[in-house]
Amino acid sequence: MRHEKRTIRIQHELPNGRSINRQTKRFTYSEVVAFTDNFERVLGEGGFGVVYHGxxxxxxxxxxxxxxQSSVQGYKxxxxxxxxxxxxxHVNLVSLVGYCDEEGHLALIYEYAPNGxxxxxxxxxxxxxxxKWSSRLKIVIETAQGLEYLHTGCKPPMVHRDVKTTNILLDEHFHAKLADFGLSRSFPILEVKLMCQQQLxxxxxxxxxxxxxxxxxxxxxxTRERSHIAAWVGYMLTKGDIENVxxxxxxxxxEPTSVWKALEIAISCVNSSSEKxxxxxxxxxxxxxxxxxENSRQGGRPDMGSKSSVELSMSFTTEVTPSAR
Incomplete structure (x- = not known):
């Protein structure tokens, strides 16, 4: 692929006229090589290429x-x-420190998340x-806060489209930093008849x-009864089997009520009724x-044989299977 077709034209002004974050800097490829000690330490790898520590x-x-150099989809x-x-x-989105776009060498430089x-x-x-369950809840809440910013704080609004636990990075204090926005897309304000699809x-x-x-x-x-995690959880809950979930x-x-309530929240996200x-x-x-x-839980081990007071919506059927991420 010719270099000129791969060049990223960076817009230095936002649509409303505000300047971009001036702390974001363009680096040369030689600087990137120096930052990484000639790409010595690998942090991860994906379809786009490799992530290095620097x-x-x-x-x-x-x-x-x-x-x-050979990644066509990765370039997009x-x-x-x-x-x-x-x-x-946003505090719960990974920060871009800078980028490199030089003679076919393309790199993004992010803040580092020491807890992987x-x-x-x-x-x-x-x-x-x-x-702990409380720590997991905090991380999911912070992830949701980052998503809410993309959905309501951006103009136009953005949908991430690839949120999974490998894309939720943790800083030195275990605060969540949502990453990997390569599949993100903006969506316009839709007509009423399309609003339910946008909401989903x-x-x-x-x-x-x-x-x-x-x-x-x-x-x-x-190997599960239902291959997709959402369909499997729904299937297990229709049997009242939370221990194996x-x-x-x-x-x-x-606190079992806390877990049941979190499951109910997840289930409600794909309720067949958009109003619910x-x-x-x-x-x-x-x-x-x-x-x-969970924080109000007293000492002792909860009895998982008892049902939560939360009423789970069993309209979440095994037919509901979101597309694989």
Whole structure:
């Protein structure tokens, strides 16, 4: 592919005339090589290319996403991510420190998240004690806050379209930083007849991380009764089986009402009736109530044989299967 077709034309003015974040800087490729010690330490890899650890001015840790020369789809996602991150800023969205666009070398430089991603902690890959239920709730709430900003604070509004626990990074204080915006798309203000489709797209952004955080299960697993996590959770709940839904690494150390309520919130996001689906602000408030319930839990192990007072909406049938992320 010829270089001129891969060049990203950065808009230095937003549509409303406000300038972009002036702290975002364009770097040369030689600077990127120096930041990463010639790409010595790999943090991760995806369809776009490789992410490397680096250091800015020898003091500020950074993550450098380098686009593979052969990645055609990756370039489209790369360009979308540049365009989005240059115009948005939120405490729960990963910050763009700078970028490189030089002679076919394309790189994004982000703030570094020293505690990796949420998936690593759910799977035990990072070692240490499993994340407590209260910690998981806080991370999901912060993720939802970042999504709410994309949905309501951006003009035009944005849908992430690829939210999963591998895309939820954790800083030194375990605060959530939503990343990987390559599949993000803006959506216009739609006519009333299309509003329910827009609402469903918005809510699917938060559905997967809630279910992954509760279950610590992969989104797709062919050996389950239902391969997609949403359909599987719905199937298990119609049988009243919560013990085999919740991550066993939690060792039943949680307030059961809090977990049932979180499951209800997730289920309501794909309710067949658009009137019964919450907006993102309502999702956040409901999740905060789950956290309050968990924080008020007294000592002792909860009895998971007892049913929660929360009435789960069993309209969530096994036919409801959101597209794989």
């Amino acid at each position: 250091s800015l001015n020898g003091t500020q840790p950074i993550a450098v996403k380098l686009l593979s 996602e790369f360009k979308a991510e540049v365009e989005l991150l240059l115009r948005v800023h 991603d949420l998936k690593q902690h759910l799977s035990g890959e990072r070692g240490g004690s499993p994340l 797209l918005v809510l699917l952004d938060i559905l997967i991380p809630i279910l992954e955080t509760i279950t610590s299960q992969p989104v797709i697993q062919q 919740v991550d066993p690494r939690l060792n039943r150390e949680y 689906r919450p907006n993102m602000s309502q999702v956040i408030n409901e999740l905060k109530e789950c956290l309050t319930l």
